[in-house]
Amino acid sequence: RKEVEQDPGPFNVPEGATVAFNCTYSNSASQSFFWYRQDCRKEPKLLMSVYSSGNEDGRFTAQLNRASQYISLLIRDSKLSDSATYLCVVNSAGGFKTIFGAGTRLFVKA
Amino acid sequence: SAVISQKPSRDICQRGTSLTIQCQVDSQVTMMFWYRQQPGQSLTLIATANQGSEATYESGFVIDKFPISRPNLTFSTLTVSNMSPEDSSIYLCSVGSGSRYEQYFGPGTRLTVT
Numbered sequence: 001r002k003e004v005e006q007d008p009g010p011f012n013v014p015e016g017a018t019v020a021f022n023c024t025y026s027n028s029a030s031q032s033f034f035w036y037r038q039d040c041r042k043e044p045k046l047l048m049s050v051y052s053s054g055n056e057d058g059r060f061t062a063q064l065n066r067a068s069q070y071i072s073l074l075i076r077d078s079k080l081s082d083s084a085t086y087l088c089v090v091n092s093a094g095g096f097k098t099i100f101g102a103g104t105r106l107f108v109k110a
Numbered sequence: 111s112a113v114i115s116q117k118p119s120r121d122i123c124q125r126g127t128s129l130t131i132q133c134q135v136d137s138q139v140t141m142m143f144w145y146r147q148q149p150g151q152s153l154t155l156i157a158t159a160n161q162g163s164e165a166t167y168e169s170g171f172v173i174d175k176f177p178i179s180r181p182n183l184t185f186s187t188l189t190v191s192n193m194s195p196e197d198s199s200i201y202l203c204s205v206g207s208g209s210r211y212e213q214y215f216g217p218g219t220r221l222t223v224t
Binding site: 034043044045046049098100101103 | 213215216
């Protein structure tokens with residue numbers, strides 16, 4: 001079993017749609033969780049951290065369920081510019097031991 | 111967040127040769143990392159570049175193949191030695207920051223080995 005697993009995608013959605021990505025992790029001792037965004041042929045960029053209480057940043061909402069070892073990202077009112085690969089990232093057992101998921105590709109079409 | 115640059119941005123190399131990739135940060139950082147991203151794949155951590163001591167390598171990566179230098183808190187190099195076509199990949203450096211261990215990435219070096 002992979003340490004971090006994501007929906008395989010790709011997701012093809014129209015502009016304005018709401019889309020949700022899921023991610024599960026295997027190490028219950030994991031302490032920090034993130035969503036990164038990677039555009040084609042670019043480096044990953046931090047989109048948002050994921051907190052136990054859930055957090056929202058504009059159109060983006062991230063949630064963490066420690067009991068189920070599950071992380072989600074919800075994007076509302078999708079824009080063409082949201083088209084990218086979304087990476088679920090987990091820091092295991094503290095520190096910078098970072099595991100990246102394989103990524104979920106999102107295509108938003110007009 | 112820190113501004114991170116990498117050189118070269120891309121290169122095409124012959125098998126059997128070596129390439130050194132440079133990573134420069136505009137501020138002092140404690141934690142620097144090197145990743146590999148093979149075509150269509152996610153990122154895999156190669157090693158943690160420790161200032162003043164040997165790098166810490168992840169399983170499957172060895173110092174002889176990927177020697178790393180970290181002479182100060184703003185600079186690191188990764189060498190890909192005795193290259194083969196399987197080393198064709200994007201190599202990224204990152205810096206660690208924050209209490210939650212966020213990472214910020216350089217633009218990457220796209221390496222093609224022929």
